Amino acid sequence: MLELRNLTKSYNGRTVLHALSHQFAAGEFVAIMGESGVGKSTLLNLVAGLDAPDSGEVIVDGQPMSALDDDAATGLRRTRMGFIFQAFHVLPHLTLLQNVALPLLLNRAGLARAGEMLAAVGLAGRGDDFPRQLSGGEMQRVAIARALVHRPALVLADEPTGNLDPETAAGVLELLRAEIKASGASAIMVTHSHAAAAQADKIYVLTRSGLKLSQKGV
Numbered sequence: 421m422l423e424l425r426n427l428t429k430s431y432n433g434r435t436v437l438h439a440l441s442h443q444f445a446a447g448e449f450v451a452i453m454g455e456s457g458v459g460k461s462t463l464l465n466l467v468a469g470l471d472a473p474d475s476g477e478v479i480v481d482g483q484p485m486s487a488l489d490d491d492a493a494t495g496l497r498r499t500r501m502g503f504i505f506q507a508f509h510v511l512p513h514l515t516l517l518q519n520v521a522l523p524l525l526l527n528r529a530g531l532a533r534a535g536e537m538l539a540a541v542g543l544a545g546r547g548d549d550f551p552r553q554l555s556g557g558e559m560q561r562v563a564i565a566r567a568l569v570h571r572p573a574l575v576l577a578d579e580p581t582g583n584l585d586p587e588t589a590a591g592v593l594e595l596l597r598a599e600i601k602a603s604g605a606s607a608i609m610v611t612h613s614h615a616a617a618a619q620a621d622k623i624y625v626l627t628r629s630g631l632k633l634s635q636k637g638v
């Protein structure tokens with residue numbers, strides 16, 4: 421459902437991604453590791469359509485993203501993708517239920533699943549609370565519920581447990597994996613954490629020569 425074809429991206433004359441090609445299988449949960457600055461977040465941003473490659477293509481559902489105008493790209497993101505990015509953090513002035521319902525509202529879908537997802541992430545009965553009343557781990561649970569509520573085909577996560585203690589992180593990751601598997605979504609998670617990556621079906625390491633499959637758990 422997702423193919424990277426010869427993706428090249430430079431910033432200020434410095435090439436970060438060099439003709440990167442890869443095909444991700446549908447329904448697969450993949451972790452991407454790699455040293456700082458190698459271009460992991462850049463890659464996620466290109467897949468999300470939040471940034472454009474210098475050359476090459478991101479192909480989602482057989483469709484090159486570059487062929488889409490802004491509205492169509494926004495529509496694709498809204499309907500087919502779910503994000504667990506710091507930049508898309510839960511909105512402080514909305515209740516938890518409103519935060520989780522946001523993708524449904526934007527897609528003009530029924531809102532009932534928002535309450536179900538809050539319950540699924542262990543926050544039943546907390547729908548009227550505001551984000552400031554939550555712990556870091558609870559906040560990530562809300563982010564996961566919101567990323568999955570509209571049943572996206574592709575979930576993109578950038579260091580989803582970066583600021584959590586190991587025990588809370590483990591719980592959040594187990595939940596993320598369970599929800600991804602229950603929904604049949606594909607997922608790409610960028611992380612420095614070996615414990616986080618171990619929850620994925622496959623671990624890739626991004627280097628200057630591309631994505632290399634790593635032994636799981638190594």
Ligand SMILES: Nc1ncnc2c1ncn2[C@@H]1O[C@H](COP(=O)(O)OP(=O)(O)OP(=O)(O)O)[C@@H](O)[C@H]1O
Binds near residue numbers: 431456459460
């Ligand atoms: N918008 C931008 N403008 C200029 N340079 C950028 C921009 N985004 C990323 N870069 C540069 O591209 C390189 C790759 O950055 P990126 O954030 O993708 O790395 P990363 O592998 O995710 O790193 P980390 O593990 O530290 O988060 C870095 O050298 C960074 O400074």
